[in-house]
Amino acid sequence: xxxxxxxxxxxxxxxxxxxxxxxxxxxxxxxxxxxxxxxxxxxxxxxxxxxxxxxxxxxxxxxxxxxxxxxxxxxxxxxxxxxxxxxxxxxxxxxxxxxxxxxxxxxxxxxxxxxxxxxxxxxx
Numbered sequence: 001x002x003x004x005x006x007x008x009x010x011x012x013x014x015x016x017x018x019x020x021x022x023x024x025x026x027x028x029x030x031x032x033x034x035x036x037x038x039x040x041x042x043x044x045x046x047x048x049x050x051x052x053x054x055x056x057x058x059x060x061x062x063x064x065x066x067x068x069x070x071x072x073x074x075x076x077x078x079x080x081x082x083x084x085x086x087x088x089x090x091x092x093x094x095x096x097x098x099x100x101x102x103x104x105x106x107x108x109x110x111x112x113x114x115x116x117x118x119x120x121x122x123x124x
Contacts, residue, residue: 001076003036009073010066015041038077044085052085052113053097060103067106080110086118 003017016039018024024031042059044051059081063070070079081104085094094115104111 001036001073003038006036006038006073006077010063010069012040012062012066014038036077050095050097052083052094053100056081056083056096056100057103060100060107063107067108070107070109074108078110079107080112081107082112084114084116086116088118 002019003014004019007013007017016037018033018037020033020036022033024033040059040062042055042062044055048054073079087094094113
């Protein structure tokens with residue numbers, strides 16, 4: 001299937017998409033995508049009490065009512081939520097609410113999260 005078919009099926013326009021054979025990046029490397037990519041990005045809100053949790057809730061709510069369509073597309077696409085962020089704590093952990101975990105479970109998607117230690121953080 002194509003990224004365009006994915007968009008049509010779930011009725012959401014992606015932030016980024018690429019089809020098989022499209023050039024990777026600016027095309028100078030000559031590499032081409034070997035598979036379709038469909039991405040929907042959601043940034044966190046400055047000043048949010050729990051920025052990761054709030055951003056994930058906003059992202060996941062866009063898929064409300066589309067669980068069946070996503071399940072039908074599962075065989076043709078790898079479905080996952082991937083996020084990253086930085087922390088000024090050497091412990092580098094994050095907190096997710098039960099609502100986020102429930103929505104991830106309802107969608108049945110893999111969840112991948114990477115937390116980076118901020119450059120100005122002091123590690124002792």
